[in-house]
Amino acid sequence: MAVDELDTRILRLLLEQPRTSVREYARVLGIARGTLQARLDRLERDGVITGTGPKLSPAALGHPVLAFVHIEVTQGHLDEVGDALAAVPEIIEAFSMTGGGDLLTRVVARDNGHLEDVIQRLIQLPGVVRTRTEMALRERVPHRLLPLVESMGRAAAEKQGKQAGRAAAEK
Template sequence: MDLDDLDLALLRLLLEEPRAGHREYARVLGVARGTVQSRIARLERRGAITGYAAQVSPEALGYTVQAFVHLHLAQGMLDDVTNRLAHVPEVLEAHSTTGEGDVLCRIAARGNAHLEQIVQTLLALPGVVRTRTEIALRGRVPYRVLPLLQQVRGER
């Protein structure tokens, strides 16, 4: 996807000041509000902007343990298993992977006993052969995209 300097500047503002609003973005960028609105709509259509949501801490909801669970699957079961994972509320995200395991899940649990229950639920899914679990001790670098955007801007 080709992004020009205005697109990159707008994306940066959206990441840094997500609640500022179109009028403020237009003022900072020195363009018309209609330009901001049309650029944002285009970035959404092209998939550069994938959503707008508050980031809620699982810990604030009582889910104090986060873990990464590698799922080893039976041949040909990837789609079926991932469809079932979408119905397990404690699965925060899941990615098909290369290397050890076929799917890597990020899990939120209320404690270690709850985590064990979740792992047992995952093991009971048709197509899951075995799991390997790693408990996260503390988050060190949160999910972020801004450094990538800054790198792309620096390459221009």
Template sequence: MAVDQLDTRILRLLLEQPRTSMREYARILGVARGTLQARVDRMERDGVITGVQPSLSPAALGHPVLAFVHIETTQGHLGDVGDELAGVPEIIEAYSTTGGGDLLARVAARDAEHLEDVIQQLNRLPGVVRTRTEVALRERVPHRLLPLVEAIGKAAGHARG
């Protein structure tokens, strides 16, 4: 779905001020509330906006160790292993990938021993051949979407001009 400059401005506000009301967003943007709501509804329908939930910190929840676990699976078992990963609460997210492994899981743990327990649990899953773990030392670029949204909006403006 293509977003235009107004969509970009809306997305920026949603990212920067997530607790603001639609009425206030409309006032800030200088558009009718109905226009704003129609735009937001369209972006939700098109999958641009995928949710409105708080951002939580695993570290503040007592899980400060962050690791990325590459998981190699036996041929034909990728889907089964992926389904099993959903049952491991310490896995924050997982993706099928190309390269050295079949899956990449982001794992939050209480400490090194807990991380080892989680990795051993993963290694025991049917269809898992081996794992390789990388522990994150320090976050260098936090999860962000605003620079991407702004670049898309800028490109939309240039395409019109």
């Protein structure tokens, strides 16, 4: 979905000030509340906005160890293993992958011993052939979407500028 300059401004506010009211967002943006609500509804309907909950810190919740566990799966058992991963609370994300493993999971743990226990649990799942674990040392770039949104907004503004220039030239 393409976002325009106003969508970009809306998304920036949502990311930077997630606890602000719709009325306040409309005031800051200088647009009608109905216009803002229509935009928000469209962004949700199109799957751009997927949630509004708080961002939690596993480390602050007592799970400071972060590891990425690659899981190789017996052919034909990817769905079953994927479903089984959902029952492991320390797995906070899991993706089907190409390359060296079939699944990549993001795992949090209280300490290294707890991480080993989680990995042992994964190894015992039916359909798991082997795992490979890589421990994160320090987060260098936190999960972020604002730079992407801003670049899309700039591209949309440039496109609108070019279209307006062509339309003016044709007159």
